[in-house]
Amino acid sequence: MKLNLEPNKSKVSQLVEALSSAISKGVYKAGETLPSIRVLSAKYNLSRDTVYKAYQELREKGIVESTPTKGYFVFNRVKNIFVLLDIFTPYKEDLYNELTSKLHEDYNVDLFFHHYNERSYNNMILDSIGRYDLYLITNFQNDVYSKVLDRLDNTKVLLLDLGKFKKDKFSYVCQGFDSTLYNCLMSGLDKLKKYSELYFFIHEKSEHPKSCLPYFVSFCVDNGFKYNIRTKDIKEIDIQPNRAYLISRHKDLVDFVKICRKKDLEIGEDVGVITFNDAPMLEIIENGISVITTDFKMMGSCAAEFVVSNKKIQTYIPTKLILRGSL
Known part of the structure; x- marks a missing residue:
């Protein structure tokens, strides 16, 4: 020792x-x-x-x-698993439920959220040292490595979801945000062609990685779309016919739907909309909201495999566009 x-x-x-x-x-x-x-x-x-x-x-x-x-x-005890996610959402609940459903009673899982508070993130990790057998962690940022991770045994760490940084020494199960956006939009090009302009609402307070923006611009330029990027709250004047909207936060999606109803604009005909990260409600509102999403259940399943086998895993979960009535 x-x-x-x-x-x-x-x-x-x-x-x-x-x-x-x-x-x-x-x-x-x-x-x-x-x-x-x-x-x-x-x-x-x-x-x-x-x-x-x-x-x-x-x-x-x-x-x-x-x-x-x-x-x-x-002490001959159960294995203690430290799980630190960013925020509580329906899709992160899918990840957690899939993870725990595949672990038997010999595993004790403690779940924490850092809510993108760097001080809380660092303190929770530091406080966990030596108390857990394995660490499943959503990094504080997508494109910046958190040095507090150096305090952990890298063979006991699985990085989840975010990870656009050098991470070869760790196991990871992540999703892509950059070129995957371009590819997803290309898969929906036929539907998007009926709109002349694309707006991307990615609020300054949104946790969605801003590194995807150049790929949005490239898609618009390559396919002849006028485009606009907004980082503030959605206003009524922003919502006009013959436009399609990418909206990163579900909170802003709610405001978008309210404005469309007030202005008597039919979603999927007069305007189009795509959001991110699938949730049950998106299947039923306004004939279904199209969504760019990864498979969080698969992410949870891969995390469970790491916990049970304790073997190194390094993979990206595919991201896809699910087309619904909103386009």
Whole structure:
């Protein structure tokens, strides 16, 4: 077990982290006796009180147990899985339900959301170190690597959904946002041709990666569409006949539908609309809303495979355009 003590950190917390990491990596197996307080104290030049406090903290976390005759040993327990997603949505619920449905009772899954709050994201990961066997994480941003991930054992991490950055050392199950947008729009070109102008509403507060915008522009230029990109709230004046709209947020889609009803514009005839990330409601409102989406159930299934097998997986889930009445 490696223990390189840093002077500005608590010796107890560093020993806890080192022991937890060693247990997670299988250096110490379930039921195996751990080095005694005397042995660890001598090996790493620590006081016995420091080692004792570290073992007590590990006991409180349910990682080790002790008996008078056996000393400290690794607790034979269920596998704890840390799942950190961005926000709660119907499609992320699909991912989570598919994941948990494929795991038996020997797995305990703790679910967290960072809501694109970087401080919360970092703190939740730092607080999880040594407490979990595997980490399933949606990165804070799609195109910027979060350095806090370096604190985790990369063999125990699966990156979910977002991942337009160098990530070869990790397992990942992601979706594409850039060229996939171009390809999806091309698959709906016949429907889009009846509109002369395309508007992309991608609100400045939208979590949808802005890196897709050049591909939207390329599609419009290549196929002779006038185009416009808006990053503010949808206004009545924006919604005009003979236009098709891409809308990144479902909240803005609701405003769009309200405006169309107020202006007596028929969706799918007078105006067209495509949104992102499928949800049950999109199948039934306004004869169905066309959607660019990935298969989040497949993402959850792949995540479950990683958890059960603990084998490295690196894949992108296909993204497609589902055509409905809104075009």
